[in-house]
Amino acid sequence: MSAMLEIDSLHKSFGPKPALEGVTFSVMEGEIYGLLGHNGAGKSTTLGIILGMVAPDRGEVTIGGVSVQRERANALKRVGSIFESPSFYEYLSGWENLKILMSYSVRFDPDEARRVVEMVGLTERIQSKVRTYSHGMRQRLALAQALLPMPRVLLLDEPTDGLDPEGIKWFRDFVLKLRKSEGVTVLFNSHLLGEVEVMCDRVAILKAGRRVHEGRIADLAGEERIYEVDLDRLEVALPFLELQGCQVLSPGRISLPDSVDPAVMVAALVGLHVRVSAFAPVRRSLEDLYLEITR
Structure with missing residues (x-):
């Protein structure tokens, strides 16, 4: 497998405090990779740099061999994400939200949108106003937005936060099925370590802005x-x-x-x-x- 997402020696400070100090890791094509760490460890800063929303002081991110820092639009054209708290126009329907949000980056394709809405299980409620959606439905709408158009890389920042056990299981099964059917590469950040262990092939752990561990889930048992x-x-x-x-x-x-x-x-x-x-x-x-x- 080749590396789809490469994070190379990222440094970032906000004022005198360093947020990242030389963070490096690679995510292979078709891999589900977990990014872990306490609040303030540097996870959100790393994801912000990957999405081109935060400029690093030093270091570079490449997606499919294209630099986010030098060719942001080209690098991110096949990247979908749920980052921090997704926001929608409450007074519009889910369908109208998808049309508006998708038009910011690509031409809206109704057939593709209907296919993705069906995938995430929102067909019956997609014409309802978003203000009537439950938290779980909002997360599914955010996932539909992230999948339009179908990305090669999917970034998920605490996607199951606030979901009930049934919603968490649905999300986990969906991501695993998506990787199998579409070959999508996933970078997954969550505090639910049990979910990370079930879903991810490898994990990196950040602490105080440094990568302090990287390894395969399959190797956790060790030799002892x-x-x-x-x-x-x-x-x-x-x-x-x-x-x-x-x-x-x-x-x-x-x-x-x-x-x-x-x-x-x-x-x-x-x-x-x-x-x-x-x-x-x-x-x-x-x-x-x-x-x-x-x-």
Whole structure:
């Protein structure tokens, strides 16, 4: 795969305070990439620079090999986004909003608009005034706007913020289906780490304007084999585990070396008259990694 979106050594300060200090990462074609970090970490500044709304002090963004800083219109012509809080004309219908907002950048295509409206599930309400829309419907309208015309790159800034669990699941399934059917490259920023873990191929974590981690979601488990255990007679069990090369991380969590078979370990503990109520592998989550890094 080739890089569709390249962020190269971005620096940006607002007054004396640096917002970004050398942020670099690449998003491959057809990839869903998560951008994470606390409030103030630099996520919104990065997205603003990608969209050409913020000028970097140094560094460059290229989309499909075209520089946003040198050829903004050309670079962004196949980019769709939901950035910060989408705004609409409340007194107009969803359809009229799409016509106006789309006309700012390209010629309005009614057939394409109807296709996208059908995709996001707004056909029955697209002629209703936006002031009658629920929050979830507004997010779907924002998504329809971002998909007109169908982009090669989709930037999503907290797209599920404020949605109920059903709306969050719909959004997640939609983005995954869109990537599969259209090959769209997605940069996804969210505080819902569980959603990021399910959706994204790779993630970058920003902290105080610096990229402090980048990696694949599939590699989260790592090489260490960690087990959640519930044992009695700890005065017998813990010294025995350490003697077998296990690292006792806490009374309820241990790390097993590769040479140790967990089934054999359980049998040995039972042979020592230790009651084993639980002995289950623990998968390291994105939340675990995120908290380790940001703390």
